[in-house]
Amino acid sequence: MAFGTQDETDEVMNEINMTPLVDVMLVLLIIFIITVPVMKHSINIDLPRASSQPQHAKPQTVRVSVDAQGAYYWNESRVADQDLARMLRVEAARDPQPELHIRGDRDVRYERVAQVMALAQQAGLRNIGFITEPKRGP
Numbered sequence: 001m002a003f004g005t006q007d008e009t010d011e012v013m014n015e016i017n018m019t020p021l022v023d024v025m026l027v028l029l030i031i032f033i034i035t036v037p038v039m040k041h042s043i044n045i046d047l048p049r050a051s052s053q054p055q056h057a058k059p060q061t062v063r064v065s066v067d068a069q070g071a072y073y074w075n076e077s078r079v080a081d082q083d084l085a086r087m088l089r090v091e092a093a094r095d096p097q098p099e100l101h102i103r104g105d106r107d108v109r110y111e112r113v114a115q116v117m118a119l120a121q122q123a124g125l126r127n128i129g130f131i132t133e134p135k136r137g138p
Contacts, residue, residue, distance in 0.1 A: 062091055063131070065103040070112040084116070088123035099127040 064084070065073040072079045074087060091098050100120050104113040120128055 060098045061101055062098045063101045063103060064116050066105060066108050066112050066116065068105040068107040070108055072112075072116070085119045085123065088119050088125060092120075092124040097126060099129060100125050101129050101131050103131040 063073075063075050065076070067073065072081065072084050074084070079087065088100075091100070102113060102116055102120075104110075117128065
């Protein structure tokens with residue numbers, strides 16, 4: 001046993017451990033390898049221009065109802081069969097065209113509702129919808 005000498009295993013390490021630094025560099029290299037091709041292969045898109053002008057008012061909605069007896073109603077007022085086609089043509093000529101909502105009674109013959117659809121199509125109306133009531137619980 002020697003008193004003034006140190007064993008070789010007790011020596012202080014004077015070098016920096018490079019392993020964590022190499023690990024970080026490899027992770028950064030992988031990230032750059034993945035992201036660089038994504039940035040180079042971009043797609044040219046012609047984006048629309050936004051304006052600060054107010055939008056035009058939404059077109060009005062026209063409701064045509066058919067009651068159980070087959071009578072037509074234009075926005076809750078009774079209309080004769082021969083006047084309905086003329087009124088639909090007037091609405092189709094407007095710009096923008098109004099939306100046509102058709103409400104048919106449950107007990108009316110489907111033929112009467114189909115006549116309204118045919119007249120609207122002949123008049124040139126494009127936005128046609130049907131109004132129904134939601135189903136009640138079980």
